[in-house]
Amino acid sequence: MADTDDALKSFEADARGLTEPSDEQVFAVVERVVLALNRVNEQSEGGAFDTDEREQLCLFIDAVLTERGIDVGKLAARHHLNRYAITDRWRRW
Numbered sequence: 001m002a003d004t005d006d007a008l009k010s011f012e013a014d015a016r017g018l019t020e021p022s023d024e025q026v027f028a029v030v031e032r033v034v035l036a037l038n039r040v041n042e043q044s045e046g047g048a049f050d051t052d053e054r055e056q057l058c059l060f061i062d063a064v065l066t067e068r069g070i071d072v073g074k075l076a077a078r079h080h081l082n083r084y085a086i087t088d089r090w091r092r093w
Contacts, residue, residue, distance in 0.1 A: 003040045006036075008033070011029065011036075012064055014029040015068050018068055027086070057093075072086065
């Protein structure tokens with residue numbers, strides 16, 4: 001899906017812009033991509049992503065942040081979250 005690819009490319013660009021980010025800055029970037037993916041999902045009436053794709057999207061978000069030097073596990077722990085739950089606050093897919 002082109003819209004999904006666009007959302008992920010924007011996320012990668014946003015993540016590249018993070019230099020010594022605060023937790024709030026990281027969560028803002030995560031929120032933007034999750035909300036963009038929510039819109040993609042809503043446009044397809046809730047059927048844009050199957051279970052495997054949802055898992056892959058979360059892994060992708062984690063991997064991009066990790067590549068930027070962000071310790072996602074520690075970030076999540078500081079906020080009493082599981083590493084793979086950092087998208088849950090906004091995620092509707």
